[in-house]
Amino acid sequence: MIKTPTPNPNLHVTATVRGYFTPRECERIIAAGKSQMIEEGTIMTPGQGSNVIDRSKRSNGITWFKQGEPTTKALQAKIGRLVEDVNKEIYHFDLTGFGEALQFTRYESVGDTYTWHQDLGVGASSIRKLSVVVQLSDPATYRGCDLQMFRDGEPAAVERNQGTVLIFPSWTLHRVTPLEEGVRYSLVAWISGEPFR
Numbered sequence: 001m002i003k004t005p006t007p008n009p010n011l012h013v014t015a016t017v018r019g020y021f022t023p024r025e026c027e028r029i030i031a032a033g034k035s036q037m038i039e040e041g042t043i044m045t046p047g048q049g050s051n052v053i054d055r056s057k058r059s060n061g062i063t064w065f066k067q068g069e070p071t072t073k074a075l076q077a078k079i080g081r082l083v084e085d086v087n088k089e090i091y092h093f094d095l096t097g098f099g100e101a102l103q104f105t106r107y108e109s110v111g112d113t114y115t116w117h118q119d120l121g122v123g124a125s126s127i128r129k130l131s132v133v134v135q136l137s138d139p140a141t142y143r144g145c146d147l148q149m150f151r152d153g154e155p156a157a158v159e160r161n162q163g164t165v166l167i168f169p170s171w172t173l174h175r176v177t178p179l180e181e182g183v184r185y186s187l188v189a190w191i192s193g194e195p196f197r
């Protein structure tokens with residue numbers, strides 16, 4: 001039997017939802033993140049899958065809103081509703097939900113950055129299907145630190161407004177350019193599913 005697959009024209013799309021979180025909600029999330037111990041972000045070494053600190057590739061601070069905690073549950077409920085709608089309309093991925101904790105991210109020293117990478121990888125990151133970034137900071141409070149997607153061979157910057165949510169397939173190459181001034185915070189979530197096949 002021959003079955004013809006249905007093409008999906010949206011697999012390169014970064015969905016942008018402006019003002020999904022209010023400035024007040026963003027400031028609350030920032031306060032919650034700042035009240036926790038913030039550690040150095042790590043990267044996976046190719047082939048090994050172990051986490052190492054390499055400040056030339058990733059220089060930022062992170063803390064986790066752990067699975068099962070009230071703050072996490074509330075954020076996951078709100079983000080989950082949005083992702084469900086966006087997935088239905090745009091990606092049509094088979095998703096199982098939030099497979100991991102939420103990452104609170106801080107870029108606070110000049111030069112803090114996260115160079116080109118994919119969120120989809122080996123091991124635990126092989127079940128990531130959609131990546132979600134919430135712009136927590138008022139763009140007037142920092143310079144640089146632009147979240148960019150690799151599109152048609154070029155970096156394409158995304159919306160910086162406070163409370164904007166960006167959703168993209170976790171295979172998408174993206175980066176955060178070096179911080180020039182101020183502090184930028186982001187919230188990152190990954191929506192999991194059975195690995196792509």
Ligand SMILES: O=C(O)CCC(=O)C(=O)O
Nearest residue numbers: 105119133147176186188
């Ligand atoms: O801070 C951001 O906007 C994105 C961070 C990121 O790409 C990641 O943690 O994987």
Ligand SMILES: [Fe+2]
Nearest residue numbers: 117118119174
């Ligand atoms: Fe990322």
